[in-house]
Amino acid sequence: MSILSLLVETVTRAAHVFALAIAPPLFAPEPAPGSITGALLATIVLAAVVFGALRLAARVRSTEARIAAAALVLSVVASLVVGAYLRGPRAPLGRGVLFVAVPLWTGLAACAAIVAPRRNARLVAFAVVALGLVLFGASAEWLFSTRQMWWQTVLRDGDARRALDVIIEPHARARDHAAALAVVDRCLTLKPASCACASRRAFVVLHLRDLPRALEAAQAAATQCPADPLVHAALAATLAANGEGKRAEEVARAALVDGSEPLLEYALALALDQQGLSAEAVAPARRAYEGGVGRDAAVLLGALLIRENDLDGAEKVLAPIPKEAPNDAEALFDLGIVADKKNDYNRARERYLAALRADPGLTAARRNLALLTLRFGILEEAKHHARKLVDATPGNAQSVELLRRIELAAVERSARPPAPAPTPAP
Secondary structure, three states: OOHHHHHHHHHHHHHHHHHHHHOOOOOOOOOOOOOHHHHHHHHHHHHHHHHHHHHHHHHOOOHHHHHHHHHHHHHHHHHHHHHHHOOHHHOOHHHHHHHHHHHHHHHHHHHHHHHOOHHHHHHHHHHHHHHHHHHHHOOHHHHOOHHHHHHHHHHOOOOHHHHHHHHHHHHHHOOOHHHHHHHHHHHHHHOOOOHHHHHHHHHHHHHOOOHHHHHHHHHHHHHHOOOOHHHHHHHHHHHHHOOOHHHHHHHHHHHHOOOOOHHHHHHHHHHHHHOOOHHHHHHHHHHHHHOOOOHHHHHHHHHHHHHOOOHHHHHHHHOHHHHHOOOOHHHHHHHHHHHHHOOOHHHHHHHHHHHHHHOOOOHHHHHHHHHHHHHOOOHHHHHHHHHHHHHHOOOOHHHHHHHHHHHHHHHHHHHOOOOOOOOOOO
């Protein structure tokens, strides 16, 4: 991140947490990404507060004025510190609102005492403090719960994409797509107009392998949010999954004309891969992976690199996934292929078995195990896996043929005469 980007983000977030400390029911606990224009406006507002506080202390010679000035300046400093610190993995910004609210409302109460008639000064100051307590009491449902802060961010037009990522992340790590679907459905129930929730729903249904329903969800989102790049990414990804690679590529490329979006790069890679253009798909898949799309981009890039025979590159991309999600069957399976292609029997077998433990219905892992053990001459285990494969894929001629090959190899081995014992030395 450049120094300019860091300054823009810090000042924008500082102004947002300052506003949140004034009226917590009105603002999202995590703001949408800032802009240079927003940062300039935020700088003017915060500077005006500091300037006004110092002018107050200079013009009004009283204890209340000094308290008000010190408290207001301290609240701006606290806003800048909170804005700089509570970002990235330490978000949401709402976690630091009380650090700003205490000096801010102290300053506001002192200002109220200055302008009120002297005999009512204390009463007015207490009334201001009471107003602050009422406003924060109205936000008590999220004030001390990070998870609720993220939900409020979705509902109040904050950084909804980031909020959904955080809320869904535990379910995604556990590969519990049904639970993730429940989250996005709740999101759409609470905020039907949310483009972030609509686009995310299409991706979640895609993970559930309900391809027609995923495409239907993406098309509905595109109708609702025609200018949203995430919606275009969802539409392109679901089109590719439904076999419409060329149309998916057109959607992704058209959306990328308006600017770079890592999720669109991911969808473009899917579209190219669906058309059999795996070499061309590597570049957008890598841009998606490096742009922070996460696990899905890593798995796609790893699979593409395997096909391009860049086994070390594939392992580097895929290896971190099982450390975060030990039951990610797809990543474990691809890592098994990497070890298999490197002729590393033990590691390939271990990874295929781990993939099957994570997803017993992953017949490709069972098939590869049967082929691996056949190749290394472990025929009894090969027969075991081939029989399991036949049971899991009834009527599949390839599975039956594989079992026949293994049984034939076992018969041929048993028919061979035993090797003569070595003659002892005289």
